[in-house]
Amino acid sequence: REQPIFSTRAHVFQIDPNTKKNWVPTSKHAVTVSYFYDSTRNVYRIISLDGSKAIINSTITPNMTFTKTSQKFGQWADSRANTVYGLGFSSEHHLSKFAEKFQEFKEAARLAKEKSQE
Secondary structure, eight states: OEEEEEEEEEEEEEEOTTTSSSEEESOSSOEEEEEEEETTTTEEEEEEEETTEEEEEEEOOTTOOEEEOSSSEEEEEETTTTEEEEEEOSSHHHHHHHHHHHHHHHHHHHHHHHHHHO
16 A cells, blocks of 8 residues: 655654754664655655654645755654654765655645645
């Protein structure tokens, strides 16, 4: 049903829900972060597991933005999960690739949404 379409490795963070300023690491080390595509629901998601625990389960919506905040760090806000996710990459190249895919799947999500409304 759901297929991984792109995977990378990164350190995963979430914004501190109390301060909304500080990053709290949700993984002790770099974990696999994957984009998944659900063809039956036409939905793109970012999923990351630390062992069996899902530390990211974020559905990409057309109004989401992925922001590169430094050479190796990027973030996006997920209003459904009511959190901001941050990813620390080992290189600028990995960050750029992830950001590129985010744009691509966000655009695909937008087109899918328009199609479903026709």
